[in-house]
Amino acid sequence: MKILITGTAGFIGFHLANKLLKRGEQIFGLDSINDYYDIRVKYGRVEMTGIDKDEIKYGKLIQSKTDSNYQFIQLNLEDREGLEKLFAEQKFDKVINLAAQAGVRYSLTNPQVYMDSNITGFLNILECCRHHNIKHLTYASSSSVYGLNESQPFSTKDNVDHPISLYAASKKANELMAHTYSHLFKIPTTGLRFFTVYGPWGRPDMALFLFTKAIFENKPIDVFNHGEMQRDFTYVDDIVEGIVRVNDNPPKENPDWNPNSDDASVSSAPYKIYNIGNNNPVKLMDFITALEQKIGKTAEKNMLPIQAGDVPSTYADVSDLIRDLDYKPQTSIQDGIDQFVDWYKDFFKVN
Template sequence: MSILITGTAGFIGMHLAKALLDKGEEVVGLDNINDYYDVSLKNDRLRVTGIVPNKIKYGEAIKSTVYPNYTFYKLNLEDKEGLDKLFKEYNIKRVVNLAAQAGVRYSLTNPDVYIQSNIVGFGNVLEACRHNNVEHLTYASSSSIYGLNTEMPFSINQNVDHPVSLYAASKKSNELMAHSYSHLFGLATTGLRFFTVYGPWGRPDMALFLFTKAIIEGKPIDVFNYGEMQRDFTYVDDIVNGVVKVLDNPAKPDANWTLDKGDISKSKAPYAIYNIGNSKPIRLMDFILEIEKCLNMKANLNLLPLQAGDVPATYADTTEIEKELGYRPDTQLSYGVNQFVKWYKSYYKV
């Protein structure tokens, strides 16, 4: 029986695949390796898990040169026929769906990509899980889902009906779609609302990457909301540890659940939602100071107002995942930023 991880050329997907492979799990990886950002970075992530990029052909399996228990496919989630074939061929029993069109700001100018990948693609994943007796679907949601909520910390039992970007709306739709499949077909689904993940091999459109690059190159960095943004920065290893705990503990139905009890993160169906965050929001200016310290360089700040689609603060209430699964992130910001800076300097030879 295999675990399917979608998005294994991505930031979190690569780290998760490696962690599960190191545990000896049988893993099938999937990614379409699109050009939303530098494809060479995605190819180098694949090399970490022993996948040779120039041997990849769309819709065909390629075996890892490092892990005998790893098979990779280049495939679009929108390719329903290809996805169904993969599920049947590899007896997929657990799925972690990380593949999605990411980025809040990109959704302002390229909404169609989000509809196709995050909604149509996720629908295909649900259908494949339904028809192939998958035991547990774990999928990435986002802290962006909290939208116009202002009560801190963000709790999984707060209403999330007012997203402020199409990206967030697509993640909200995933949670609703997952619940319907849990209810109708008994598919165990768990959604994970990730809070500002950072670390080595991160995406080039993320704050830590952008800031580090600009400071090294002596260029100004755009700092929105005049630096008064707060983010619940969560180190990638802590995210991976949380995903593994969730994957090993499928959501269970609660026969006594009723909506009026207020726990909207659970259900009579085998359905659950968790926040995965550090629960220690950091001011953006303090985050920049930590980068400056690691680089021993000063940043040139371009202070700007809050950008459309952004929220001024994120702060995760992780009570439920701590209580139910014993999950508690423990990576200090100073360590995490330093690990990224070391990776960046090594990777880009600066």
């Protein structure tokens, strides 16, 4: 298979590219390499796939020095002409779109970048899939789409019409846009609602990275909602395994689908939505305790109120993932945190 993965300088995209390369797929990585967070981590991921960062030039396709099946290009999803040229030349079989402007809180102060990357950029991906015979588009959605939903665990059957951040709204919009293209042009599309992904090479703007950095530097950590948060923390390897299984199993048209059914995750079109979460919400304070145990130091804590755009709890119902793909994430919190801290100490040379 010739697969385009967008966001391969990003956290999940980097791990996914490595996983698919190991099984012999021909992978093309794409990333804008923006400076939303510490650029050292992004370039570090890029270099781990055998790409010389000094050779990176916008729009230039670069061959990996360590794997003949991997090539990388720096490109913005908003660059319609550049994206069209890439699709026309490379004739991909499948696309996995993980590139997006991430972050709930950042969307409160920088709304335009979410429209550019997550809406315009995603439209460009859909148009390229439409015109270049892509066999399956798998794309990242987010657990944030559940917004004001209070019924837990969150099910893909639930209504998600009440997002509470522009980031969440952009992800809900992606699902709607994908369904339209599945319906009109019969493009198989699968959206994946990720639940609080963590692990080695994780994003520096996420809680685990921020907490770890602060503890090692003897600085206090900010604990929102006075520690009453609950999150369905999901280890990155479990997320990647779910993506691979989904990618291998594109949805099919279902002429027997009933539009009056209560399942919003399917359709008569070749369209599907899955949750990928650990199915085991953890209190934020328990998460911090596991981190303190690994590091061997107690964190000084600033207890703060819940932030705008945040939800107090997330909890994934993964019953359809189990039913359809015989898969359920299962890495324990302590194991996942241990592996992250070991990576962090190695990457940042922390004693």
